[in-house]
Structure formats: structure tokens, C-alpha cells
Amino acid sequence: MSRKYVIAGNWKMNKTPAEAVELINQLKPLVAGASCDVITAVPFVDIPAVLEAVKGSNIKVGAQNCHWEKSGAFTGEVSAEMLKSLGVEYVIIGHSERRQYFGETDVTVNKRVRAALDAGLTVILCVGEYLEQREQGVTSEICAMQTKIALQGVSAEEMSRIIIAYEPVWAIGTGKTATAQQANEVCALIRSTIASLYNQEIADNTVIQYGGSMNAANAAELLAQSDVDGGLIGGASLKPADFAAIVAAAK
Ligand code: PEP
Secondary structure (H helix, E strand, O other): OOOOOEEEEEOOOOOOHHHHHHHHHHHHHHHOOOOOEEEEEOOHHHHHHHHHHOOOOOEEEEEOOOEOOOOOOOOOOOEHHHHHHHOOOEEEEOOHHHHHHOOOOHHHHHHHHHHHHHOOOEEEEEEOOOHHHHHOOOHHHHHHHHHHHHOOOOOOHHHHHEEEEEOOHHHOOOOOOOOHHHHHHHHHHHHHHHHHHOOHHHHHHOEEEEEOOOOOOOHHHHHOOOOOOEEEEOHHHHOHHHHHHHHHHOO
């Protein structure tokens, strides 16, 4: 098994380029000794400034979305190749806010995953159920389905560039965290889905994060679970000390 903890911050639609540089400069010394991978996924317009600011540090840079076409008449979109050409390494795809507010479907998530891999990016693929679905008892089905559709056409070799983030929608930005047991159960289910699609070795090597109101106080318990290999952090990633505390808990 070769998986390593990955802690990724999703800044969402926050921070101007100048504010982003300030945040990175505060974060750099706090996470310098991290034993996990540290990623910040920032707004498109912040990417050049943040890439410059992280130079010489252990912080890696991601985007929060990409389009599936290389170029063309897609006003307002950004291609995976454009991100790669800037020096971006990671891209979040299928975040529940994209699914909820911007019409993202499992099929478009799959197309974006394909494009990101083709461009040489590593994908942080988000899956997760709504509260209603959890109450209906279909969490496993929803998460397995989202995982299977998103990974269509992804080869076994390419799975080394896929990170999966289990993010129950009811826990995102709500302050309601899944219990460590709930998080672990679904992360394990996603891992067994990957084993059924590929093989056990690939499943064992895939990083599966939990996301949803993870913070400095609850990170250690969540990260101690056998199938939770890191976190995708929204709100707390905007607070350097809190994000650094989560990074420190990932060991
Ligand atoms: C997220 O945006 O992916 C997220 C998990 O947000 P929060 O940590 O604020 O719940």
C-alpha cells in the first residue's frame, strides 16, 4: 500500500490575488514540516499569483473546475490544458456546489475528469449524498454510482492521478460533520467500488479523503479512520492556523 495523507484546501470563491498571496505567505511556515501532501485549490484568477507565492514551499496548487474541451465557444469556462500550461497540478471536479448550482451531472463530471487526465492533471473527484438520500438509505448506491460514472474510461494506470473526496452534501459548510464512523464506512465503500472496477491493489493505493466541516477540532478523529486518507477542507482552509492544525493531524 503506497497511499499518503493528502490535505487539500478548497478556497471556493474567496480571496483576491493580493489576499491569496497574503494567505499563502501565512500558511507556508505553518505547514513547512508537513508529513502529508498539502494542496490549495484556489479561484482561477488567483492561480498565477499563488503559483509564484508557493515557490520553494511544499504547497501544491489546484483549480476548482475545468472544462472538457481544449478550446472553443464556451464562454466563462477554462480548459484543463490552460491550467496545465500555467503550472497547476490538481483540479477539483464534481464538487457538490458545481452539481447543485451549475448543472453538473455525473456525465459532465466524467467528461471533465477525462479532460483533466488527458492534460496531465491530478483530479480530486468529489462524490457524496444529499441528506434526503442518506435518510432514504441509498448513500452507498449514490456514492458507488457517482464513482463508477465519473471513472468511466479511466485506465488502471491513470488511477494514480485520481484522488476521491467523499463529501456528504449535508456536511458541507453546515458545521455538521459526519461521524468518524460514517465517514469511514463510505470511504471504505468507495474503495471497494474501485476494487470492483479495477483491482484490490489499485483500491488500496487510491487516496480517499473526507470533506464536510472538517476542522482543527475534529480532524484527528476523522483522519485516524482506516479508510480516510485525508481531507478536502472548505471554510477552515481560509484560516491558516486551522488549516495547519488539520495538516498536522494528518500523520
Ligand atoms: C468543501 O468545500 O469541499 C468543504 C468540505 O467545505 P467545508 O469544509 O466548509 O464544509
